[in-house]
Amino acid sequence: MPVYLAERKRVIDEALRHYLPPGTKKPQALHEAIRHSLFAGGKRMRPILCLAACEAVGGDYAPALPLACAVECIHTYSLIHDDLPAMDNDDWRRGKPTLHKIYGEAIAILAGDALLAEAFAIACRYGGGRYGPGVVVGELARASGSRALVGGQVADLEAEGREISVRELRAIHLRKTGALITTALRLGAMAGEASRESLRAVTEFGRSLGLAFQVIDDILDVTQTRETLGKSAGKDLAAVKATYPRLLGLDGARLAARRYTARAHGALAPLGEKGTILANLAGHLLSRES
Numbered sequence: 001m002p003v004y005l006a007e008r009k010r011v012i013d014e015a016l017r018h019y020l021p022p023g024t025k026k027p028q029a030l031h032e033a034i035r036h037s038l039f040a041g042g043k044r045m046r047p048i049l050c051l052a053a054c055e056a057v058g059g060d061y062a063p064a065l066p067l068a069c070a071v072e073c074i075h076t077y078s079l080i081h082d083d084l085p086a087m088d089n090d091d092w093r094r095g096k097p098t099l100h101k102i103y104g105e106a107i108a109i110l111a112g113d114a115l116l117a118e119a120f121a122i123a124c125r126y127g128g129g130r131y132g133p134g135v136v137v138g139e140l141a142r143a144s145g146s147r148a149l150v151g152g153q154v155a156d157l158e159a160e161g162r163e164i165s166v167r168e169l170r171a172i173h174l175r176k177t178g179a180l181i182t183t184a185l186r187l188g189a190m191a192g193e194a195s196r197e198s199l200r201a202v203t204e205f206g207r208s209l210g211l212a213f214q215v216i217d218d219i220l221d222v223t224q225t226r227e228t229l230g231k232s233a234g235k236d237l238a239a240v241k242a243t244y245p246r247l248l249g250l251d252g253a254r255l256a257a258r259r260y261t262a263r264a265h266g267a268l269a270p271l272g273e274k275g276t277i278l279a280n281l282a283g284h285l286l287s288r289e290s
C-alpha cells in the first residue's frame with residue numbers, strides 16, 4: 001500500500017503542477033499562495049480514490065486524472081477557507097502555519113476562490129464518454145455547493161455550542177466530508193465508463209467510507225495531540241463541536257469507524273476482484289486510528 005500511495009501521489013502532484021499556473025505568474029502572491037497550499041503535504045486521499053475507482057470499474061486511470069485534480073483543488077480551497085478567522089480560526093495545518101497566517105486573510109480568501117474556479121477549468125479537460133462532461137462537471141458542482149460541502153459546513157457552524165444527536169451529526173458529516181469523497185469516487189467510476197450497477201456500488205462504498213473517514217479524523221483529534229497534528233485552536237473546538245468521540249466515547253467512535261468501514265467493504269461485492277484496491281484503501285484509512 002505505501003508504494004501504491006506514493007506512486008499515485010506522484011502522478012497527481014505532477015498533473016496538478018501542469019494544470020495550475022506557476023508560482024511566478026502574476027499576481028505572484030496569489031499564485032505562490034495557491035501552490036503553497038496545494039503542495040503543503042496533503043495525503044491526496046480524494047484524488048487517489050478517484051483514480052482507484054476508475055481502475056476498479058475496469059479502466060486505465062488516465063481519463064480520471066483531471067477530475068481527480070479538480071477534486072483536490074476543491075478540497076484545498078475548503079481547507080483554506082475553513083481555517084480562516086471567520087470559521088475555525090486555525091493557525092496551523094499539517095504542521096505549518098495556515099495560509100492566512102503567511103499571506104494575510106485577503107490573499108487566503110482569494111486563493112481559495114481561485115482554486116474553486118480553477119477546479120472547474122481543470123474538470124472541463126475531461127473528454128467524456130458514456131457519461132458526458134456536463135453530467136460529470138455538474139455533479140462536481142453540486143458536491144461543492146449549498147446542498148453538500150458548503151451546506152454541510154454551514155450546518156456544522158450552526159450546530160456549534162448546542163447538543164446534537166448522532167443522527168444529526170451523521171447528516172452533517174455526509175455533506176461536509178462525505179459528499180466530496182463520494183463524488184471523487186463516482187467521477188472516477190464515470191471516467192472508467194462504469195455500468196449502472198458498478199456506479200451504485202461505488203456510491204454506496206463512498207457514503208460509508210466518507211462517514212468512516214470523518215469518525216477516524218475525530219478519533220485522531222482526540223488521540224493525537226493538536227500539536228502533533230499541526231493544528232492549534234484559535235478557539236477550543238473540542239469544547240464547542242459535536243464529534244463522535246464526544247457523543248459515543250472513544251470506544252463507541254472506534255466501533256462506529258469499524259462498522260462504517262465494514263459497510264464500505266460490503267458495498268464493493270458487485271465489483272468482484274477489481275474492487276480489491278478500493279477495499280485496501282478503506283482498510284488503510286481505518287488503520288490510521290490504531
Ligand code: GRG
Pocket residue numbers: 041042043044045046077078079081082094149150153176177213214217
Ligand atoms: C469552507 C466550504 C468550506 C468547507 C469546509 C473541509 C471542511 C469543510 C472543513 C475542514 C474541517 C474538517 C475536519 C473537515 C472534515 C474533512 C476532513 C477530515 C478534512 C481533512 O482531510 P484530509 O485528512 O486532509 O484528507 P489532507 O491534509 O490530507 O489533505
